[in-house]
Each structure stands twice: as C-alpha cells, then as structure tokens.
Amino acid sequence: MTDNFxxxxxxxxxxxxxxxxxxxQISNEPKESFIADYYSYKSEPNLVNMYHKNICAYPNTPxxxxxxxxxxxLQLHTNDNKIITVSSYLEEKNIITEESKTxxxxxxxxxxxxxxxxxxxxxxxxxxxxFYNDIYKYNTVYRICSVFSFDYDEKPGxxxxxxxxxxxxxxxxxxxxxxxxxxHRIKFYYDQASSTRHNASDTLCMCxxxxxxxxxxxxxxxxxxxxxxxxxxxxxxxxxDIKEKLTDSEYLNLTNLIHKLNxxxxxx
Numbered sequence: 001m002t003d004n005f006x007x008x009x010x011x012x013x014x015x016x017x018x019x020x021x022x023x024x025q026i027s028n029e030p031k032e033s034f035i036a037d038y039y040s041y042k043s044e045p046n047l048v049n050m051y052h053k054n055i056c057a058y059p060n061t062p063x064x065x066x067x068x069x070x071x072x073x074l075q076l077h078t079n080d081n082k083i084i085t086v087s088s089y090l091e092e093k094n095i096i097t098e099e100s101k102t103x104x105x106x107x108x109x110x111x112x113x114x115x116x117x118x119x120x121x122x123x124x125x126x127x128x129x130x131f132y133n134d135i136y137k138y139n140t141v142y143r144i145c146s147v148f149s150f151d152y153d154e155k156p157g158x159x160x161x162x163x164x165x166x167x168x169x170x171x172x173x174x175x176x177x178x179x180x181x182x183x184h185r186i187k188f189y190y191d192q193a194s195s196t197r198h199n200a201s202d203t204l205c206m207c208x209x210x211x212x213x214x215x216x217x218x219x220x221x222x223x224x225x226x227x228x229x230x231x232x233x234x235x236x237x238x239x240x241d242i243k244e245k246l247t248d249s250e251y252l253n254l255t256n257l258i259h260k261l262n263x264x265x266x267x268x
Contacts, residue, residue: 162189
C-alpha cells in the first residue's frame with residue numbers, strides 16, 4: 001500500500017492513458033428478431049422491420065463477480081511495478097423504492113475484450129456485448145460500475161472500496177447520445193481516510209479525471225480532507241480517554257475546539 005493519504009502521480013498517468021479503453025462503450029445497434037418470426041407472417045414482411053435498434057454495452061472489463069476459473073480482473077503496472085486492478089459489475093436501481101443492488105447478471109470476458117483493452121485492437125464482432133432488452137426489468141435503471149483499485153491485488157470478494165476510483169456509466173434509454181457528459185459519474189474511495197467505513201467522496205463528473213495527478217488533483221483533495229477527519233476522530237477518542245485528568249471546563253473547551261475544527265472541515 002502507498003503512504004497514507006497520497007495518490008501517486010504514476011497512478012494518475014496510467015489511469016488517464018488507458019481510461020478510454022476501459023470504461024464501457026454504449027451504442028445503438030441493430031439486433032435481429034427471432035428468425036422464426038419471419039416465417040410466421042401471413043403476408044410478406046418488410047425485411048427492414050426484422051431489425052430494430054437496441055441499446056448495447058461493451059463492458060470492456062471483466063465482471064468482478066465471475067465464478068472460479070474465469071477471468072475477473074485486468075491488471076496494469078506502473079514503471080515501479082505498482083498495480084492498478086480493473087474490474088466491473090452491473091448495478092440496478094428500482095426507481096420506486098430507490099433501492100440499489102448489484103445485478104445478478106454477469107458476462108464472460110473474451111480474448112477480443114482483452115486485446116481491445118490492453119493492445120487497443122478493435123474487434124467488435126467478437127467483443128462481449130450486453131443488450132439492454134435482454135436484461136430489462138420494469139421500473140429499473142442500470143449502471144455499469146467500473147472499479148479501478150490501486151496498489152493491491154484485488155480478488156473476487158475483496159473490498160472494492162479499499163483505495164479506488166469507481167466510474168458509473170448509465171446503461172439504458174436514460175443514456176444521452178447527444179450530450180455525453182451526464183452519462184458518467186465518478187467517486188473516490190479510501191477506507192483508511194476516515195474512521196467511517198466506505199466514506200466515499202462526493203459524486204463528481206468525469207471532467208475531474210483530467211485533473212488527476214495535477215496540483216488540484218481531486219483524489220488528493222479528497223484524501224487530504226478525510227485524513228483530517230480521521231485525525232479529528234482520533235482526537236475525540238483521546239479527549240475521552242484523558243477526561244478524568246482534566247477539569248470539567250478544560251474538557252468542555254477541548255471538545256468545543258474539536259467540534260469547531262470538524263465543522264470547518266465540513267464547510268471546506
């Protein structure tokens with residue numbers, strides 16, 4: 001693991017170089033109707049109508065929850081042999097209850113998928129596709145979550161929130177082919193950056209990826225903020241431990257100062 005609360009520049013460089021080939025591609029593609037339907041018409045059908053547009057996703061990366069013996073991750077390496085592990089999964093949300101969960105739908109990862117991601121060799125005929133109509137559920141919206149885990153050898157069942165960037169890509173009729181900006185969102189995670197488990201960053205737009213590794217790196221800003229919050233939490237615990245050694249007024253002043261500091265961090 002890297003030093004606490006640091007997002008190394010070498011991670012930012014490799015991440016930005018490879019991101020166009022690793023996040024899902026969403027497209028509108030023709031899908032053939034079942035061929036038997038052609039012969040069921042009493043009159044000659046219009047062959048054009050045998051095809052229809054269907055929203056399609058190329059997930060590009062392996063499904064994190066694949067079973068034993070199946071590829072469930074990709075790995076990129078920096079020059080000093082640090083690891084970026086990449087996997088993904090399908091998330092579904094019920095728009096009535098607003099409950100989100102990991103979909104049971106999984107996909108296999110092919111050699112063509114690997115060659116596209118690593119060697120940038122396109123082979124759309126053999127790459128893995130997910131057709132929206134094949135997974136559609138009423139009152140459900142879908143996102144493909146691409147997980148980029150830094151500096152640890154992530155395995156199926158591992159903590160996906162340990163030190164990672166999650167990119168969420170809309171998949172379905174909500175996807176806006178005219179204005180791509182709103183189709184993707186990102187979150188930063190580092191489970192050591194706060195005493196609160198899975199304390200994620202705010203949900204951010206994809207524009208923030210450009211700033212990774214720069215002076216105003218948003219991941220580093222997130223780490224800085226939550227490292228202070230963790231220190232504040234430790235101060236609170238310490239103040240409670242030494243409470244008996246302080247007068248009531250001293251303890252009250254100390255806790256007030258800690259709360260004031262915590263509020264200031266929340267406002268920043």
